[in-house]
Structure formats: C-alpha cells, structure tokens
Amino acid sequence: MISLVVLDIAGTTVDEKNAVYDVLAAVVADHGTPADDAALRRWMGADKREALAALTGDPAAVEDLHADFVGRLHDTYAAIRPAPLPGVPEALAALRAAGVRVALTTGFDRQVTDPLLAALHWRVGDELDAVVCASEVAAGRPTPHMIHRAMELTGVKDPAEVLAAGDTALDIRAGHAARAGIVAGVLTGAQTREELAAENPTHILDGVADIPALLRL
Incomplete structure (x- = not known):
C-alpha cells in the first residue's frame, strides 16, 4: 500500500x-x-x-x-506566472483525502521554492505534508537523499510504501535508489517517453493527475 x-x-x-x-x-x-x-x-x-x-x-x-x-x-x-499543471491540485487533494501523504522535492533551494509555492498557495499542513530542497540534504538527485528526508518528515519508514514521480531521468534514478515501491515518469516535462523509459520506471504516466487512478483512490 x-x-x-x-x-x-x-x-x-x-x-x-x-x-x-x-x-x-x-x-x-x-x-x-x-x-x-x-x-x-x-x-x-x-x-x-x-x-x-x-x-x-x-x-x-x-x-x-x-x-x-x-x-x-x-x-x-x-x-x-507559473501555475499548477492540469489536474494536479485535484490529485493532491484526492491523495491527502485518502490518507496518502504528499511531499515535494526539488533541485531548487528555498530562495526559489518558497516564493514559488507561496504564489501557488500551496502550504505544508494544507495542500502538502513536506517540502525538501536539494540544498537541505547531503546531495541531490540521482541520490535518494531527498526521498529519504521526505520519508523522515512524514513518518514513513518502508520505501515500498512510497510512490516517487518526476519528469526527468534523474527523478527516476532517485526513486530506484530509494527503493520506492512505485517509480513513475511523467510526460508533462521536457524529457521524452523514450528518455524516461530508458531508466526503467515502473510506470510512465501522462501526468500527476493520473496517480489517484493508478492507486485506485
């Protein structure tokens, strides 16, 4: 689960x-x-x-x-003016309503991340459960450190209970390095299906909006 x-x-x-x-x-x-x-x-x-x-x-x-x-x-x-990708706010709400915690990880530091999330009105405790920046851990992707920190912040101990998703090869490599139960590539970013598939994700999704259905929520 x-x-x-x-x-x-x-x-x-x-x-x-x-x-x-x-x-x-x-x-x-x-x-x-x-x-x-x-x-x-x-x-x-x-x-x-x-x-x-x-x-x-x-x-x-x-x-x-x-x-x-x-x-x-x-x-x-x-x-x-960055905006949520289509269906993402609804997906985050559906996940959290089902008791699934949601964490964001990023190669940005807080100088970029905090104003960006504030502009979207996304807050830890409301839309999110945790946010981890690469500058806050020993190394960024493709290491698993940001995912491990997200697990610590949300009290999740078993990586098999984690779904890690992103739009780049490095996101997928980090998910595998963390031994996440599901490692998904999404096609809403700059990298192609072929680039993502080369990293052997467990799933390739059109976008984050598909995650609740994948989890049968």
Whole structure:
C-alpha cells in the first residue's frame, strides 16, 4: 500500500514553461561556457549548484553563478506566472483525502521554492505534508537523499510504501535508489517517453493527475 507520494516540482506538478532550463542555459552561456541541449538535458532535475559547477567547469564561481540564476529565475517567474499543471491540485487533494501523504522535492533551494509555492498557495499542513530542497540534504538527485528526508518528515519508514514521480531521468534514478515501491515518469516535462523509459520506471504516466487512478483512490 502506498502511504507517501513524493513529487518533483518544475515540469511535474508546476508548469513554468521550461523557464528553469532556459535560465540555466543563459547563465552558463554568459559565463563563457555555453552548453548544448544534450548537456543541459543530462542535468534536468539535478541540484542547480551541482549543475552549474558541472556545466561551467568552474566550481569556484558556483555561488555567484547560482545567485545570478536565482535572480533571473525570479524575474522570469514574475513574467510568466507559473501555475499548477492540469489536474494536479485535484490529485493532491484526492491523495491527502485518502490518507496518502504528499511531499515535494526539488533541485531548487528555498530562495526559489518558497516564493514559488507561496504564489501557488500551496502550504505544508494544507495542500502538502513536506517540502525538501536539494540544498537541505547531503546531495541531490540521482541520490535518494531527498526521498529519504521526505520519508523522515512524514513518518514513513518502508520505501515500498512510497510512490516517487518526476519528469526527468534523474527523478527516476532517485526513486530506484530509494527503493520506492512505485517509480513513475511523467510526460508533462521536457524529457521524452523514450528518455524516461530508458531508466526503467515502473510506470510512465501522462501526468500527476493520473496517480489517484493508478492507486485506485
């Protein structure tokens, strides 16, 4: 039985028009180390500091690069107004009404995550049970640390009771690393069915909106 659903944010529960990767690409290019699409796609879902260090080859500049990334992303979000993906608020409500806890995990830190969730009116204790940022654990995806932290925060001890879902290969790898009972790829983000299928998820879903039906709620 699934008692905890752990979901990514951008591209999985929130439509932000792929802004995070457009901004990431711009910051890396302005550093003088432009990355091609294949390189950027390898870092989808990762901790953004880790991505910036890898893409620029300049770990010493990571904090400045990250500050630039956060500032640009705030400006972009103010212009595009991120919104929940279709059916996601209803899915979250159905899960929690059935007693299934819901946690969000993200490669963003709190500088981005908290204002984004506030704009959506999503709060821990109301729409959510926990939120975990990559900066709050030892390492981001593909390690299982964010999922394990979500389990700690929600009191779930058995990973077989966890459904982990996201729109990137790294989300799926993290779910497998955590030994989650269900590891689902969703097709609402930037990666294709073929890219997700290559990671051997237990399920590929059109979106988070399909999770209640998958769990027969």
